[in-house]
Amino acid sequence: MAAAEKWTRTDGCGALRPANCGRTVTLMGWVQRRRDHGGLIFIDMRDRSGVVQVVFNPDAGDAFAVAESLRNEYVIAVKGTVTRRLEGMENPDLATGEIEVVAEELRVLNPSRTPPFPIYTGGPLKEVDETLRLRYRYLDMRRPEMQRNIILRHRAAKATRDFFDREGFIEVETPMLTRSTPEGARDFLVPSRVHPGEFFALPQSPQLFKQLLMVGGLERYFQLARCFRDEDLRADRQPEFTQIDVEMSFIDREDIIDTTERLMQAVFADTIGVEVTPPFPRLSYREAMARFGSDKPDIRFGLELVDVTEVFRDCQFKIFARTVASGGTIQGLNAPKGASFTRRELDELVEVAGTYGAKGLVWIVFEDGGIRSPIAKFLSETEIDALKTRLQVKMGDLVLLVADERQAALEILGQVRLFLGRKLDLIPKDKFSFLWVVDFPLFEWDEEEKRFVSVHHPFTSPLDEDLALLDTEPALARSKSYDLVLNGYELGGGSIRIHRREIQERIFKALGLTEAEAQDKFGFLLEAFEYGAPPHGGIALGFDRMVMLLAGQGSIRECIAFPKTQRATCPLTGAPGSVSPRQLEELSIRVAALPSGPEKPDAEG
């Protein structure tokens, strides 16, 4: 049998237009849908570029016969003529709807089993179980929404690289097999075969390497860096993720902020055509907490918190009075028109506050006859008037109060604020509200370890004016760090680094690290700093989160080709899995007895 004539694809399905009429084209793609009229067969044919209607007439001979056997997701090649559709037969819902391809020849390149879930319904989109989608991600990916997200991710990466290239940055790859470091997240470990009993760690970030690159004189570094953190997952957290990692020499905070703002401007313009305009607003950490109860406030809506501690200093309500007396605060929030809340909805608010550790949440409804509240009988006219003034209460408003230690009260009410923002539909979609949060504390107290730990990381420079506090009151010292926040998501953060040995040693001391420990863990960096480290600083931005927000998605899994489930497994490959005894032996590893349980089901069931 003679070898079949070789066909070369000439066009993308979605690219064909009336201007192409009369041309003979060769298309290759998937069968999205077949409409068989007996004497006439329509195939919606799909490739990455889009969809086009292919018509098979009975006079097409073999092609017509084969077309009768086509099923969804068959891979086919079609030779035919681009033809303007008959008058009145155009489909305005299709980019190619003015034309169709009249088929002359058809080849089935590969048949397909019936997909386990619909790839195209034609109707309203129905959510398919995510595990099923992930197990058959290669099918899920054929859906236009997923293709859009993946392509958007590519565009964002391209825009990022283009931007940094224009700005004179050098992309440098840093090791994936590196050294475990203390501080920060739990490491993923990789056993060394050559060095029995020793382990590499996958990088939580290229932090130390990028600083070494500065010592190395690269001056401007960036990388789309893969990072690994063995911590529990969230909708916006994966065990492996990508960050836009940046470091610059001979700069100060303003240079990093300016560069990052212009990066955002470029990426948003190049990907979704949205104009964002620097400079972005800035809040100090303290102000962000005070007004929004969060270090990553969503400032797309108001509903700000107000400190009403003084109103209740001599309050008859014992819990409030006691909280104030013991140095705590009362934080308040006015939910306009919240008086219409049902008792059930009010209880729900109390419950929400409870999940964030609130001991209670007091609500006060302001209505015509006066106020309604579980603590109404304890409140004096003076106190109510003061509340009205402080919170600018109007008739029909709902005031929510949390009494606790300042930080706790703010955080709880900040969460209640977010909940209310969603519930009252106060959050404008399609809005991108960037914000810098600056002047973070340098340290925070770790109750478990009974010592200070770095809020950012141990190489973060203190504010010059707070240097003296390092040795006297570390808790009050602030750092030259900055977080970029977008719509309530922490997009990234960075800092100006310490490049002088003397300050670095004082930091280690405040962290409770001995000279020996510091040498053991970071000796190579400290040594490098002795060879002429330039002043430097940088930032790292969550690339997955950024793409998620660009795509308008609620989970970064929608923007990652092959993400993991919340329990850090991959339904497609079955990872993680067991390995052979031989592999373990080579690595000098013995697995401790596992709690016996049912074997996990195979990937193919």
Next chain:
RNA sequence: GGAGCCGUGGUGUAGUCGGUUAACACGCCGGCCUGUCAAGCCGGAGAUCGCGGGUUCAAGUCCCGUCGGUUCCGCCA
């Protein structure tokens, strides 16, 4: 480690106060059909309700446990 929600043919859902033949749409298979585009019409196959235990005359439904998914807290920049 903890809390909430979800789990019913291939997919998405319904299933009331526990009541005996588990419903609907899409998909799938077969037939008819020359202008559809969520094609149409006719016929058919397909689920013992995630799993285990318990309560009951009777469990998809109630209870306990467990597994998986998801959201959140803790954890994590």
